[in-house]
Amino acid sequence: MTNTPSLFHRPALAIRLANQVLVVSAGSAASSGVFLAAPRRTGKSTFIREDLRPALLAQGAVVVYADLWANPTAEPGSVIVNAIRAALASNEGVMLRLAKSVGMDKLQLGAMSFDMDRIGLGSDVSLSEALVALSDETGKVIVLVIDEAQHAITSEAGIAALFALKAARDELNSSSHHGLRVVCTGSNRDKLAMLRNSKDQAFFGAPMVNFPVLGREYIDWFCEKVNLPFALDPEQIWPIFIEAGHRPELLGAAADLIRFDFEVDAETGPQLFISHVRHLAAEMNQVLLSVIHSLTPIQSAVLRVMAACEPEYAPFEAATLEKYRQALMRAGIPEAEAKADIPGVQQALIALQDKKLVWRAARGVYAVEEKNIVDLLKAEGLIEQN
Numbered sequence: 001m002t003n004t005p006s007l008f009h010r011p012a013l014a015i016r017l018a019n020q021v022l023v024v025s026a027g028s029a030a031s032s033g034v035f036l037a038a039p040r041r042t043g044k045s046t047f048i049r050e051d052l053r054p055a056l057l058a059q060g061a062v063v064v065y066a067d068l069w070a071n072p073t074a075e076p077g078s079v080i081v082n083a084i085r086a087a088l089a090s091n092e093g094v095m096l097r098l099a100k101s102v103g104m105d106k107l108q109l110g111a112m113s114f115d116m117d118r119i120g121l122g123s124d125v126s127l128s129e130a131l132v133a134l135s136d137e138t139g140k141v142i143v144l145v146i147d148e149a150q151h152a153i154t155s156e157a158g159i160a161a162l163f164a165l166k167a168a169r170d171e172l173n174s175s176s177h178h179g180l181r182v183v184c185t186g187s188n189r190d191k192l193a194m195l196r197n198s199k200d201q202a203f204f205g206a207p208m209v210n211f212p213v214l215g216r217e218y219i220d221w222f223c224e225k226v227n228l229p230f231a232l233d234p235e236q237i238w239p240i241f242i243e244a245g246h247r248p249e250l251l252g253a254a255a256d257l258i259r260f261d262f263e264v265d266a267e268t269g270p271q272l273f274i275s276h277v278r279h280l281a282a283e284m285n286q287v288l289l290s291v292i293h294s295l296t297p298i299q300s301a302v303l304r305v306m307a308a309c310e311p312e313y314a315p316f317e318a319a320t321l322e323k324y325r326q327a328l329m330r331a332g333i334p335e336a337e338a339k340a341d342i343p344g345v346q347q348a349l350i351a352l353q354d355k356k357l358v359w360r361a362a363r364g365v366y367a368v369e370e371k372n373i374v375d376l377l378k379a380e381g382l383i384e385q386n
C-alpha cells in the first residue's frame, strides 16, 4: 500500500448535500431522489462512504448503502435487495414486525428466526412493506444510496428493483411514515440520465447534480501531508491535478515512484513529481488507445458513430447504418467493401461490450462506457461528424 496520507475529508460539502437530500421543499422533485455524477476515479465512493454517510447518520437518518460495482458479476437487483435485507436484519423490532406480517408469532420467531429470503421482489414481503417496517420501527427517514446506479438498468431484476423502490418511496413519503430518499451516483451522466428521463422510469424528474470533484483544498492538504524528501508547492501541483482529471490516485502513485528513487533531490524533485503524474496519466490513456486501435473496422466505426451521436444513438436505423458506412470509408475501406448490416453491427456491439468500451442497458439502449473514451476519440481526431 502507499504511504500517502489516508483521506482528505469534506465535511462541509457532506452536510450541505445531506441537507439537500433530507429536506425536501414543497413541489420539489428531489423526493424522487438525487443523482450525483462525476468522472471515474475522482473519489465518489470514498466521499459517500467516509463523508456523506456519517453526515446523514448525524442528522438522524438510517443509511442503506448498495454498491452495484463492488462485485461486477452480482446481479444488480439482488445487490439492492440484499443491502435492504442487511439493514432490516440489524434491527430486532423490524424483524418482529415482518414476522408478524407473514403470520409468525413471537414464539415461532424465537424458535426459527424469520427467513430473510421472504423479503424481496415477488416474495411474501415486498421491498415497500419491508422499508415501511424499518421506517415505522425506527421513526427515522431512510436514505438508500446506490453507488454506480446505472448498473441497475442492465438487468430485468435491477429494473424491477427500481420500480419497487419507486413504490416504496411513494408510500414512505406519505404523511403516515418517515420518508425514503434515494441517492444514486455514477460516472456517466448519459447512463444515469436514463434512470430519470422517461416517465416510465422510477426516478423521473429527479435532479442531476454535478458532484464536485476534489478541489484546491485537497491539493493544499496533499502537499502538506505527502512526506517526500522535498516540499511540493500547491501552486505548481494544482494545475497538474486538473490536467490529470482530478484523480487522486495519480498523485499518490507519482509520490510512490519518487519514494523509491534515491537519486532525487530538492532541486529536481518537484519537476520529477510533475512529470511522473503526466506520464502516469498518459499511460492510462495509452492502454485504452491500444484497445481502440485493435478494433476491427466495423467495431471502430460503430464506436465512433455512437460517440458522435450520443445520446440519440439508434444503432439499427437506416440513417445510422449509412453513418457506419461513411465512417468505414473515412477509415480507408474502399466504397465497394464498406458495408454495415444489422447482424454485423450486432456482432460489433457485442465485441465492444466485451472490451468494456460500450455499455448496454437491459432494454437495448447503448452508450459509450466512459466519457474518457469519447474524449480520447476526439483528441485522436477519430470522432465522426454528424
Ligand SMILES: Nc1ncnc2c1ncn2[C@@H]1O[C@H](COP(=O)(O)OP(=O)(O)OP(=O)(O)O)[C@@H](O)[C@H]1O
Pocket (backbone or CB within 6 Å): 006, 007, 008, 009, 039, 040, 041, 042, 043, 044, 045, 046, 047, 187, 214, 247, 248, 249
Ligand atoms: N478524499 C480523498 N482523499 C484521498 N484520496 C482519495 C479521496 N477520495 C478518493 N481518493 C482515492 O482516489 C481513488 C478513487 O476513489 P474512489 O474509488 O472513491 O473514486 P470513484 O469515483 O468512486 O471511482 P470509480 O469511478 O472507480 O467508482 C481511491 O484510490 C481513493 O483512495
Ligand SMILES: [Mg+2]
Pocket (backbone or CB within 6 Å): 044, 045, 046, 147
Ligand atoms: Mg466508485
